[in-house]
C-alpha cells in the first residue's frame with residue numbers, strides 16, 4: 001500500500017511537470033531540422049549512452065566487434081546510418097527479442113549475462129512508467145522522460161494535421177492507469193488548445209480508477225480541460241458507437257483513437273446496431289490492422305490509419321492518406337530501421353525481420369538493432385504528404401508481427417491464424433473480430449491451446465466450431481502437423497468464455513505464452 005502511494009505520488013509529480021511543458025511555436029521546423037541532422041544526433045546519443053557506459057550490453061558488443069566511437073563516426077559519416085547499422089548487425093551488434101527479455105547474449109564463443117534494464121539512457125531522467133502490455137509477468141517497465149514523451153507528442157500533432165479534418169470531435173478509447181496513454185493524449189490535445197470530447201475506457205480495479213481520477217483532477221486544477229473516463233459496461237462498446245453516431249447527426253465527424261481491437265469493437269457495434277458513423281477517422285495502434293478488422297471498418301465507412309509503437313523505442317511511424325495497408329512513414333529523427341532476411345522458425349517461409357535503433361538523444365532506452373519480431377518491407381515514399389515534406393521519406397510497408405504459435409514442435413504463422421479467428425470464424429458462426437481468441441499457455445505437462453469464444457457471439461454448437469477450426473488449421477501452413485499434435489495430445493480445447501485481456505486491458509486474438517506485447521506509450 002505504501003509502495004503504491006509512493007508510486008502514484010511520483011507519477012503525480014512527473015505528470016504535473018508534463019502539463020507545464022509548452023509546445024514549440026513551430027513543431028514542424030523542429031522535426032524537419034532534427035530529421036536532417038539525424039546522423040549527428042545518433043552519434044550524440046551513443047557516445048555517452050553506449051561508448052562511455054559500460055553497463056549497457058551494447059558497450060561490450062561494440063568492443064567485441066572492435067568498433068570504437070571514432071570508427072563509428074567515420075563509418076556513419078562516409079556511408080550513412082542505415083548502411084553502418086547493417087555492418088554492425090553483421091558484426092554481431094544487435095539484440096534479439098529474447099535477449100531484450102534477459103536471455104544471455106551469445107555471439108560465437110562470446111557470452112554475456114546482462115540486465116535489459118541497463119539499456120536505459122543515463123542522460124534521459126525517469127518519468128511516467130509504461131508497461132509492455134503483452135507480458136503479464138516479467139514485463140519490462142519503461143520510464144520515458146517527460147521531454148521524450150513531449151517530443152513524441154509532436155508526431156501526434158503531425159498525424160492529426162495530416163489526417164483529421166479540423167473541428168472533428170475527439171474520442172479516445174485508450175486505457176486508464178496503469179497505462180498513462182489516455183491521460184497523456186488528453187493532456188497533449190489540451191496543450192494544443194483543443195479538447196478530448198470523450199474518453200471511453202474499459203473497466204479496471206477500483207484503485208486504478210481512483211488513481212486515474214486523481215490525475216485528471218490534477219490536470220484540471222492546472223487549467224487543462226480534461227475528460228474523466230467513461231467506463232464502458234463489460235464487453236459492450238455500443239455507448240461509444242452511439243456517441244459517435246449522435247455527434248455525426250449533429251454535423252461533427254469524429255477522430256477516434258485507440259488500439260485496433262477496441263476501435264474494431266466500436267465499428268462492429270455500429271454495424272450491428274445500424275448506426276451511421278461514416279467518415280470517422282481512426283488512428284489505431286497496438287496491433288496490426290488485419291484484413292478482418294479492415295473489413296469491419298470499411299463496412300461502416302471508417303478510415304483507419306496505423307500508428308506503429310514499440311514500447312522500448314517509442315513511436316516509430318504513422319500512416320498518411322497515400323500509404324496503403326499497414327504501412328507507416330518512419331519517424332527517422334527518433335528511430336532508424338533496417339531489416340534482415342531470416343526464416344520464420346520451422347517454416348519454409350522467410351520474413352524481413354525489423355531491427356530498430358534509437359536515434360533521438362532524448363530516448364529512454366538506447367538500442368542498436370533491436371529485433372522485436374515484427375517484419376515489414378522497408379522502402380521510400382515521397383508521396384508529397386506532410387510526413388514527406390518534413391523529411392520522413394523512409395517507410396515500412398505491411399508491418400506485422402511474425403509472432404508464432406508453438407507447442408509440440410509445431411508452428412503456425414500468427415497472421416494466418418489471426419485471419420481465421422477474425423474473419424472466417426465470425427462470418428461462419430457469428431460475432432465479430434475480438435470474439436474468438438486462441439490462448440497458448442504453458443500447462444503443467446505441455447503447451448495448452450484454448451479457443452475462447454465470447455458469449456456475445458451467440459455460438460450454440462461449440463463442437464462444430466472445434467471441428468471447423470481444426471479443419472481450417474490443417475489448410476494453413478504447418479497446420480496439418482499442428483492439428484495432428486493438438487488432437488493427439490488433447491491439448492486443444494474450445495470453451496465459451498470471454499477472451500482474456502492483457503494487464504492494460506487489450507484483447508489479442510492470438511494470446512501467446514511468450515509473445516511480447518506493445519502498448520501505447
Ligand SMILES: [Zn+2]
Pocket residue numbers: 320321322323329381383384385386387388
Ligand atoms: Zn505519405
